[in-house]
Amino acid sequence: MTPQSTIDTILEDDFHPLPYLIRLHAQAAPDRPALVQDGSSLTYAELDALMDRIAASLQRDGLRPRDAIAICAGTSIPYAAVFLGGLRAGVAVAPLAPSSSAESLVTMAKDADARLLFLDRTVAEQLAPVRASITAPTVALDGSDAGKAFDAWLAPEGSKPQPVDIAPDWPFNIIYSSGTTGAPKGIVQPHSMRWTHVQRGRINGYDSSAVTLISTPLYSNTTLVCFFPTVTLGGTVVLMAKFDAGTYLKLAQQYRVTHTMLVPVQYQRIMAREDFGQYDLSSFRWKFCTSAPFSAALKADILKRWPGGLVEYYGMTEGGGTCILSAHEHPDKLHTVGQPAPGHDIRLIDDEGKEVGPGELGEVVGHSPAMMAGYHNQPQKTAEAEWYDPSGKRFIRTGDVGRFDADGFLTLMDRKKDMIISGGFNVYPSDLEAVLQQHPDVVEAAVVGVPSTRWGETPIAFAVVRPGAALDDKTLLSWANERLGKTQRLAAVQITDVLPRSAIGKVLKRELRDSFGRTLD
Structure with a gap:
């Protein structure tokens, strides 16, 4: 049986560990690019060999199946390889958001019981004030002095790990919640869950000809639900360390991208570019979106001007x-x-x-x-x-x-916690936001509830307007309240340059509430 026929057969089974599929692709198509970033790349054969060296290094350092490692760094090929190599060793991976506070990073690394922490210089500088609280040895993915250099930590070329028989219920990764509503919680996803995502990926056209452009961070589940189906079904992942709409479009055209996962604010920025129509995006088969509210108007614009199917996941x-x-x-x-x-x-x-x-x-x-x-x-x-x-x-x-x-x-x-109870009436911020966004000068808006002595809670809005628009707070407040129901009316509007967002585009409404900082009559 050929490696490809083996792949086709096992994909019909109830479960197989994802690293095994990568090994089969390395045998079936060793020279096919697996990971690409900034002109550098790893073929499937190179990725498979590097995963072996990483798994062997973890075993050498005493890590056993179901132990955990943590990764906190910018998106890079070494980051992706460590994630995959850890899985080959049967180790759970906790990818942590570099945007978290230093104290939160310490808390998450300890909660995950991380035996090793992989990081880069930027994260190391952020952790400097609490460095003494980091008990796990550190490895610098960028070769900096943030820890032991990655190349020096790696086992010699040709090293092979001891085989690990991975069970479906073993922890695959620990994804930490954003912590925007309290202490981050570690979400333990088993190997069986990721296998299900790969099976769904086959339905969505991921195969050996797929080219997926990734511009969201590797610590986010939003990213991983398209990253893993791509590499385990034999496609090519093009990585972006940081999203930029113009660079994204150039890469999409250059690599003839077929799949992508973007959050709504990224779609918004891409579609707003005046040169959008100058790029050849005809290679796209599927575009995906998740993680934040996706307006009907934006979906309609994408359907009209961007080739390929558009799928929203909730x-x-x-x-x-x-x-x-x-x-x-x-x-x-x-x-x-x-x-x-x-x-x-x-x-x-x-x-x-x-x-x-x-x-x-x-x-x-x-x-x-x-x-x-x-x-x-x-x-x-x-x-x-x-x-x-x-x-x-x-x-x-x-x-x-x-x-x-x-x-x-x-x-x-809306989020249940974001619902506003004003004078005994339920007010849904999304209804008010939809009205505000009908104003021709409003780019985006967010509505939150703040304390009110008269109503208990009352809605206020924060709005971003188009550059050069002659629109002030009072005018927009009056315009919106003329169109809202009596129990929905806004108590205040603040025009702002930008809405605070998480790294994957969610509006941080708690920050907006806190910034208002007062009780209304």
Whole structure:
């Protein structure tokens, strides 16, 4: 049996470890590029050999299967190789966000029980004030003095690790929540969950001819759900260390990119470029989006001007259920996040944990083959995130409020925690944001609730306007309130240069609330 026929056969099985598939691709097509960045590349044969050296190095350092390592660095080929080499050793990988505070990084590395920390100079400088709290040995992926140089740490060329028989329920990675609503929680995703993502990738056209352009960070699950299907199904990943709309378009044209995952704010910046139409994007098969609200107007613009299918995923890093909107197939449903994926059970529940009736609002909960094992070292938080139906079936709570239409498409209202209760009425910020964004000079808007002596809570808005627009706070406030219902009216509007966002584009509403800093009458 040839390596390719073996690949085709095992992809029909219930489970195989992802590093095994990379080895088969190295045998089937050793010279095919696997990872590309800034003119450098690794073929599948080179990647497979480097993964072996990394796995052997981890074993030499005493790491055993189900131990953990942490990676905190900018996107690079060595970063991706360490992630994959760790998996080959049966080690769980905790990719940490460099944008986190130094104290949070220390907390996350300790929570993950990381035996080694891979980092770069930028992260090392950030950690300098708390360096004494980092007990794990450090390895510098960029060859700097941030730790032992990566090349010096690596086992000699040709080194092979001891084989590891990886089980489906072993931890694959520990993805930490952003921590924007409190202490970050470590989401433990098992190998079986990632295998499910690869199986879904086959449906979405990932194969040996796929070229995926990645511009979101490797610590984000948003990135990993397209990174792993690409490299384990034999395609090529083109990495960007930092997103820039112009550079993105140049790379997409240069490498004849077929797949990409972008967050809404990235799509917005790309589509806003005056030279967008000058690039040849005809190679695109699929474009994906997730992680933040994706406006119907932006989806429509992408469908009109950017070749290839457009798919929006709605789900959580914790898993539990995904909705999929194939926007190119359902142009009349662009205001929704689609229908539950095949084999995914999505339901809506009220505050008492009972399922709501057809057409009613409720918190979104989901069950699927791809679900987290739990939050690392936090059984109470895990229990709070779970909901069980009367039969005992386990669901993950999303914290989002939504409604199904008659065709089974889910429309999201807001995060449950972001809903504003003003004078006893439920006010959904997304409704107000949609009205504000109808103003021709408003680029984007965010609405939050702030304390009010009269109403308990009251909505206020922050808006970014087009450069040169002659629009002030009071004018926009008046314009919006003329179009809003009586119980929705805004108490204030602040025009701002930019909305604070996480590294994957989510608006940080807690920062907006804190910046307002006062109680209204």
